[in-house]
Amino acid sequence: MGALPAAGHRAGDSGSPAATLAQLKKVKKQKVLLMGKSGSGKSSMRSIIFSNYLARDTRRLGATIDIDLSHVKFLGNLTLNLWDCGGQEAFMENYLSQQRAHVFSNVGVLIYVFDIESRDVERDLATYVNIISALVQYSREAKVFVLIHKMDLIQPMTREDVFDHRAALVRRKTAEAVAIMHKQKPEQVQQQTVPSAAGEDLSINLQLFATSIWDQSLYKAWASIIHDLVPNLSVIEAQLASLGLAIDADEILLFERTSFLVVSKWTSREGERNPYGDRFERMSNILKSWKHTCSKYTGTPRNAEQFSDFEYKMGATFSMFATKFTTNTYILVCMPPGEARFNSAKLNVAAARPWFRFLDGPVVPAQSAVGGGMSSSQVLGSTPSGYGGEGSVGAPDG
């Protein structure tokens, strides 16, 4: 896989079956840095997303000391190495000096959290610029997500303006930081062995979100963060689309089992008319709080699986069902009404499970796959890619 040139290798062209398999077998590791000033809410959001904390439970979290490393298994074949970096100034300086190479090399994603209520914006931005410079130096390919956090503390009417203003500021600072880094002698940057994305693109991949742990905005941000990291995404999407067409669905959502983040989705043309643009994060939010209710009722741990099957028929308006799909995922299907249609869709979804077996982990080599397993490897013909940085990401860290 490492031999394949990353650039220009898109989902459309199919690689050799051997390469595909090799790639599917590999458990992908992604180094994710979670940074920001102390008290900005990094550990809180991590606990909510990956450990199923309730928002109000995060009050009992203390300050993170140094770096809190956790390995989150996400789906079967992706491990997130989450570096929750304590944000007190002494630590920050340490990351930027002694530990610079250790912290900032091989980063897949940097999540930088700003506290919107912070009183010293200038200083926050200065620290941010330093972090970005270090990141550009060691992991130029890394994606950057900036979360403007604690938006619930801002009056609802002014939230958008406040966010836009802060976002513009962060963008400008980021651009400045990157420009400065590139003015320096390129050798310094070129120590990176990562194949450059598209020529000499000076900008970095930056996305901004307004978030709060008290509403669904957190799920929106994290779903986009996760979205880019999921291996074989194009395969999943293609298969969801063919499943959706086959069962006549209006919308299919695929959720990761623990975090209930939307991993992938497919929407029919009719479904696109749905006026609720925020429905994906809303679904995550609804189902996750439902899981809490269940765990309280049944007395099972929060991270345990809480429900297996759900169905809802809303008269002649729509039907929907959710079910445990693969070991690591739940599927939610929203479809037109009709008993016959509903029942056949349920059967078809159950029959489609083997197609998605690769979500549960490294796929077994073709020869040892028996029966239905064969068909699964055939559907996987189209090679997903876009993760050219594989060579660099695989390096041992921590």
Next chain:
Amino acid sequence: MENRQRLQKKDGSKVPDPTTPQTKGKPRLLLMGQRRSGKSSISSVVFHKLPPSETLFLESTARIQKDSLNSFMEFQVWDFPGQIDIFDNPNFTFDMDAIFGEIGALIWVIDAQDDYLEAVARLNSTILHLYRSYPHINIEVFIHKVDGLSDDYRLDIQRDVTIRIQDELSDQGVENAPVNFHLTSIYNHSIFEAFSKVIQKLIPRLGQLEAMLTNLCRTCRFEKAYLFDVNTKIYIATDNTPEDMASYEICSDYVDVIIDFTEVYGSWPRSQQWRERLEGEPWAQPLEEQVACEWAESGMVLADARRPIMLREVDRFLALVAIMKEGSYDKMPQINMNVDVVVKGLTEFFEITKPKEVVGPAQGLASP
């Protein structure tokens, strides 16, 4: 099945009719208490779905706020400003008959985290006023804001308040006044549960409703069944098994989940082509005939012990929610048939008991 239905009704009619005066208007809930005790927060959270955290921003209530609650029955909710004493007001004399003339409940809110002696004293004088002239008013005391208190402390406070009120009343020669106590908080389900109890007392022939649900639980092996008012998540009836806060919570949250899904996927119109395609070959039937039930029905299997929860809409205000015993998911079709019959019975029940003057809910209750 039909026979059982008739039997149920016979059973139900044996339950004594609550001895309440028949009134013409809508039942009324009167919220009173000291200022800052949380009356407006309660009514906003319960009747207007305000998230509890946002009640911090509510302004103090300056005059009587009248709300009406449209549901299977129509209720009026009157929120009184705490600083006004309606019995002893030098500036203005309130028309007592206009306030207390209707059947209803007086909800007296006491802040448990504050010094409540004055509140208790005012409550006592209110009870004495009401007891003589308007004995049909139930007095419900909400010992409120108990979320921050330990379980033991809550009970201590409840005991203390109860004793203070009963002592005072018996000193005045009043015995057996219709006073009930509830421990409440807007940050959990207790406020909804308390309102459920309050409202159930105002429902004519509640016993019959309960008998129907009890019967359904027995035939379908349900652990617990609730009849919910969907908008407020107040339950207006349940079967006769012991009260259980946990099952109320999960059923109430299930209603929430269904409401949310309905909003996201069911609240916008589909296009004409969509409908034409679905009604064309090979289905060749209008969508309405492709479905088994024109109201919402839903079920979910919990992972532990595979206990299913089911929900069935009764009309546009009410939904039946039940927790089933393990392993009954396979019998869903039979259960659905039984539930259908009970729902039909419920619909008839509301058709019969509905006060004739009230025209509001009539469209919603039209039997399918």
